[in-house]
Each structure stands twice: as C-alpha cells, then as structure tokens.
Amino acid sequence: MEILNLKDKIFEAGKEMGFDDMEISYVSNKKFNCKVFKDSIDDYSISIEGGISFRGVINNKMGYSYTEKVDETSINLLLKKARENAQVIENDDNEEIFEGSAIYERVDIFSDDYSHVKVEDKLQLLLNFAEEVYKQDERVAQILYNLYEDHESERMIFNTKGLSKIEKSNIGLIYFSILVKDSKDSKSSSILKVTRDFRDFDYKEMAKSVVEDALTLLGAEPVKSKDYSILLKNNAAASLLQTFKDIFSAENVQHGRSLLKNKLGEAIASNQITIIDDPHIKEKMASRSFDSEGVATKKCVIVEEGLLKTYLHNLKTAKKDGVSSTGHGYRNSYKGTITIAPTNLFIDSGDNTYDDLVKSIEEGLIITELQGLHSGANIVSGDFSLAAEGYFVKNGQIEKPVNQITIAGNFYELLKNIEAVGNDIEFTFPSEGYVGSPTLLIKKLAVSG
Numbered sequence: 001m002e003i004l005n006l007k008d009k010i011f012e013a014g015k016e017m018g019f020d021d022m023e024i025s026y027v028s029n030k031k032f033n034c035k036v037f038k039d040s041i042d043d044y045s046i047s048i049e050g051g052i053s054f055r056g057v058i059n060n061k062m063g064y065s066y067t068e069k070v071d072e073t074s075i076n077l078l079l080k081k082a083r084e085n086a087q088v089i090e091n092d093d094n095e096e097i098f099e100g101s102a103i104y105e106r107v108d109i110f111s112d113d114y115s116h117v118k119v120e121d122k123l124q125l126l127l128n129f130a131e132e133v134y135k136q137d138e139r140v141a142q143i144l145y146n147l148y149e150d151h152e153s154e155r156m157i158f159n160t161k162g163l164s165k166i167e168k169s170n171i172g173l174i175y176f177s178i179l180v181k182d183s184k185d186s187k188s189s190s191i192l193k194v195t196r197d198f199r200d201f202d203y204k205e206m207a208k209s210v211v212e213d214a215l216t217l218l219g220a221e222p223v224k225s226k227d228y229s230i231l232l233k234n235n236a237a238a239s240l241l242q243t244f245k246d247i248f249s250a251e252n253v254q255h256g257r258s259l260l261k262n263k264l265g266e267a268i269a270s271n272q273i274t275i276i277d278d279p280h281i282k283e284k285m286a287s288r289s290f291d292s293e294g295v296a297t298k299k300c301v302i303v304e305e306g307l308l309k310t311y312l313h314n315l316k317t318a319k320k321d322g323v324s325s326t327g328h329g330y331r332n333s334y335k336g337t338i339t340i341a342p343t344n345l346f347i348d349s350g351d352n353t354y355d356d357l358v359k360s361i362e363e364g365l366i367i368t369e370l371q372g373l374h375s376g377a378n379i380v381s382g383d384f385s386l387a388a389e390g391y392f393v394k395n396g397q398i399e400k401p402v403n404q405i406t407i408a409g410n411f412y413e414l415l416k417n418i419e420a421v422g423n424d425i426e427f428t429f430p431s432e433g434y435v436g437s438p439t440l441l442i443k444k445l446a447v448s449g
Contacts, residue, residue: 002070003052007158010054010075015160017079019056021097023159025292026052026070027334033149034123036130041123050154051334054078055097061086062095066335095316095338098325099161101296107289108282109169111196115152117172122148125174125201132207133178139218140211141181144188148174157294165290173285174201175429180214187389187403189214192429194285213368216391220401222449223392229364230407230442231357233390234426236370237437241347242428243373244382244411245435248275248302249328249340250317257380259412260308267306269415272350275303277312279327279343284427286343286434293329293338300326302345306416314340332432346436350421357422357441359396365447366391366398367407382411406448417443 003026014022028050035043051068056079063086067074126148134140150172157165177190191210193201232240252258260268269275279288279297290296293315301309313321314329317340330341358366371387378384389403422439 003156006052006070006072006075009072010078011160013075014056014079017058017083019058019079019082021160022054022056023097023157023163023294024052024054025331025334026050026154026156028154030152031149032119032122033147034126035146035148036126036143039127039131041127044123052078053331053334053336054082055095056082056086057095057097058083058086061089063087063089064337096319097159097161098163098294098315099159100163100294101290104165104289104296105280105298107167107280107287109167109171109196109287111170114150114170114172114196114198117198121198122150125203129174129176129203129207132203133176133211136207136211137180137215139180139182139215140178141186142179143176144179145177145190146175148172155288157290157292159294163294165294167289169288171196171285172198172201174206176206176210178210178214180211180218182218185218185220187214187217187220189217192427194427194430194434196283217368217389217401217403220389220403222404223365223402223447225448226446227444228447229361230445230447231361231364231366231393232440232442233354233366233368234422234424234437234439235428236367236388237347237440238426238428238435239370239373240384240411241345241437242431242433242435243377243384244379245342245345245433246379247382247411248312248342250311250313250321251340253311254317254320259380259382260311263308264310266308267416268308268412269303269306270418271306272418272421273303273306273415274301274348275345276301276348277328277342277345281344284344284434285430288343291325291327291329292331293325295325295327295329297327297343300328312340312342314338330432342433342435344427344434344436346425346427347421347438347440349423349425349438352420352422352441354422354424354439357420357439358393358398360420360441361393361396363395364393365402365405366393370407377411382413384409384411402449404449407445408448409445414442414445419443
C-alpha cells in the first residue's frame with residue numbers, strides 16, 4: 001500500500017518544516033449501489049473514494065489539511081496547507097495527537113464471503129425483491145424507492161507518537177419503500193435490512209412484511225385531538241432517538257446546545273430506560289475498534305436505569321472536562337475535522353413483547369411512522385411537533401388505522417414518561433451513527449387530529 005511508504009516521508013518533511021507532533025489518517029471506501037425500475041435495472045454504479053488527512057502541531061496550534069492524491073507529489077502541498085491553517089486558527093483549545101490506548105479490542109467487521117458476492121447476484125436480488133413485492137397483493141401500486149448498497153472500507157491512522165492502526169470492514173443494505181392503493185385510499189411503507197451476510201437478505205419474507213404493513217394502514221382517518229397513551233413502535237422510536245442523539249455529545253453540552261449540562265448522575269429518564277453505545281457488535285453497521293483519533297472504542301452505558309452516566313467524548317472535550325475520551329472522535333470523511341458521533345447507539349431491550357404492550361393500552365395510539373423530523377424537532381430545547389400515522393387502540397385491541405395526526409411533546413419529558421420497554425429492537429437508516437430502539441410505551445403525548 002502506497003500510504004505505508006508515504007507516511008514516513010510525510011513525517012520527515014513535516015519535522016523539517018517545524019511540526020512537532022503529526023498524524024496521518026487514510027480512508028478508502030468502495031461503494032456499489034443499484035436501483036430497479038419496474039422489471040429492469042434503472043441505476044447502477046461502483047465508486048471508489050478516499051484520501052489522506054493530515055493533522056500537525058506547529059507553534060502550539062493544530063493545522064489541518066487533506067488530499068486525494070496518495071503519492072509523493074502531495075507531501076509539500078499537504079504540509080504547507082496545514083501550516084497556513086494553523087497560523088490563522090483562533091481556537092484556544094489545545095488539541096493533541098494521541099499516543100495510543102493500552103488495549104484495542106478486535107472487532108470482526110469484515111466478511112470475506114460478502115466481499116466475493118458477484119455483481120449479478122446483487123442485481124438479481126433487487127430484481128427478485130421488486131417482482132416479489134408485486135406478487136403479494138393486487139393493491140400494490142408502485143415501488144416508490146428501492147436501493148441495494150454495499151460498502152467496503154479501509155481505515156488507517158499513524159502518528160509520530162508511535163500509533164499505528166489499520167481496520168477493514170464491509171457491510172450491505174437493502175431498502176424498499178412501496179405504495180398500496182384501493183378505491184378510497186393509498187398508503188406507503190418501507191423496510192430496511194443491514195447485514196454482513198448476503199444470505200440474510202430473504203427477499204420473499206421482506207416483501208411480504210413491507211406489503212402487509214402498508215395494507216393495514218388503508219382506510220386510515222384522524223382521531224379526536226387530546227392526550228393519548230402512545231406506543232411508539234421500534235422503528236419510529238429509533239428515528240426519534242436518531243434525531244436527538246446529539247444531546248449526548250460533550251461538545252454540544254459544553255457549548256450550551258444540550259440541556260444535559262451538569263446532569264451527570266441525575267435521573268433524566270424513566271428507570272425503564274438504559275441507553276448504550278456499543279461499537280463491538282459484529283453485525284451492526286457502525287462497529288469499529290478505534291475512533292478517528294486512534295482511541296480504542298469500548299461499550300459505553302450513557303444512561304443506566306434512567307441515570308445519566310456519561311457524555312460522549314473525543315480527546316478535546318475529554319480534556320476540557322478532565323476525563324478520558326470515550327472513543328467517539330469522529331471524522332465524516334478524510335476532508336472533515338474531528339467532531340463527535342456515536343457508533344451503534346440504542347435503547348436497551350425490556351422484557352415486554354409487542355403484543356403484550358398493545359394489550360396493556362386502554363385507549364391510545366400506536367405510532368408506526370414519524371414525518372418531518374428535521375423541520376419539526378428542536379434539538380436544543382427538545383421540543384417536537386411531528387406528523388404521524390399508526391393505529392387507534394381500545395381495550396387492548398387495534399380498532400383502526402389513523403393518519404393526518406400530529407404528535408407534540410418534548411424529548412426530555414418523553415424519556416421520563418416511558419412506562420414500559422419492548423424486546424424488539426430495530427435500527428433506523430444509518431446517519432453518523434447507527435441508532436436503534438425497541439417499542440416504547442409512553443404515558444401520554446398531545447395528539448392533534
């Protein structure tokens with residue numbers, strides 16, 4: 001690999017230019033994706049992207065630079081840009097180059113079998129899925145969106161303090177959104193599957209599930225506006241947690257963008273709630289053994305039975321708080337600077353089945369989907385007002401589907417009002433972390449019909 005030969009030359013040249021400590025990160029990502037339209041492949045692409053990012057301390061300031069060109073001709077420009085960047089930086093926070101953790105856990109996140117799956121098998125999977133969806137019911141009107149995608153990535157980090165880490169991973173996902181119609185109504189539903197085992201893509205079972213979910217929503221109507229008990233289904237709960245996940249970032253806490261400041265050790269949620277970030281789960285999408293600063297990752301209990309135990313830290317925020325990094329330093333690409341992001345973040349499972357949670361409701365709503373999460377949620381205050389759909393429940397029985405409703409509340413208060421937790425964790429579409437939740441029974445939320 002060219003980068004292994006290049007790193008020593010960069011460090012040599014950097015030392016001559018006046019840099020004290022230096023770090024090189026290399027990221028390469030090969031992505032395959034395809035989509036279908038009706039019975040043929042509509043879009044198909046293979047892309048490879050990557051590059052080097054450089055960080056270096058010069059005159060007690062950190063300078064950043066990056067390049068896509070991984071060869072000796074990039075060295076001088078890479079170092080000059082970092083030096084210029086350090087000269088104009090006005091941040092008083094002293095960043096550091098990390099010498100390495102004592103122990104790194106091995107995480108099995110690369111499947112050799114998956115890396116050898118043939119392109120034609122991937123294309124055929126998507127075509128089979130599309131065909132199977134239409135077979136399920138004559139009311140299937142349209143496939144709104146479909147995607148097969150897989151990634152094969154390699155991360156490397158080296159520095160002048162002796163850190164040297166390399167990690168390779170791959171993952172695949174399939175996502176379908178469909179529309180069903182009858183003479184009076186139309187409804188949509190979607191399904192997501194993420195795996196490192198291509199055999200897990202059971203397109204027949206997935207097609208059956210997504211069509212059944214959509215059909216049960218036909219004939220939906222609004223309900224009377226008032227406060228209801230709410231059963232927030234796993235996928236909807238995961239989407240809400242994903243929207244508010246950054247409240248646990250120490251960076252946001254320190255800058256007043258989270259109401260969790262000075263709340264460590266306090267009850268911020270119902271004692272039913274434990275929130276975990278676990279980067280070592282083999283089958284999850286964001287698993288890794290080290291973060292973007294080279295810090296060893298570890299399982300992190302953020303909230304334990306309602307009590308806030310920690311924030312998520314990178315090296316800079318940890319130093320400011322006088323604690324150790326939790327291994328959540330994150331760079332979204334080789335072009336980005338270090339921020340904070342979770343890995344596999346989820347609300348831990350409870351003991352209740354979904355059916356038992358439904359039976360426990362005297363009168364309330366099951367919310368299966370939330371819309372407008374980006375525009376209808378205030379991440380700082382925790383307030384949200386979101387379009388939703390689902391089902392009306394009376395005496396433990398689902399009576400009818402509902403739509404054209406809005407649920408409103410506050411995420412911090414919602415955490416405190418969770419009465420029971422399901423055993424059915426599902427994860428939502430990945431975005432700077434992979435976020436999951438089981439179904440949650442919430443004491444009450446305001447509903448406008």
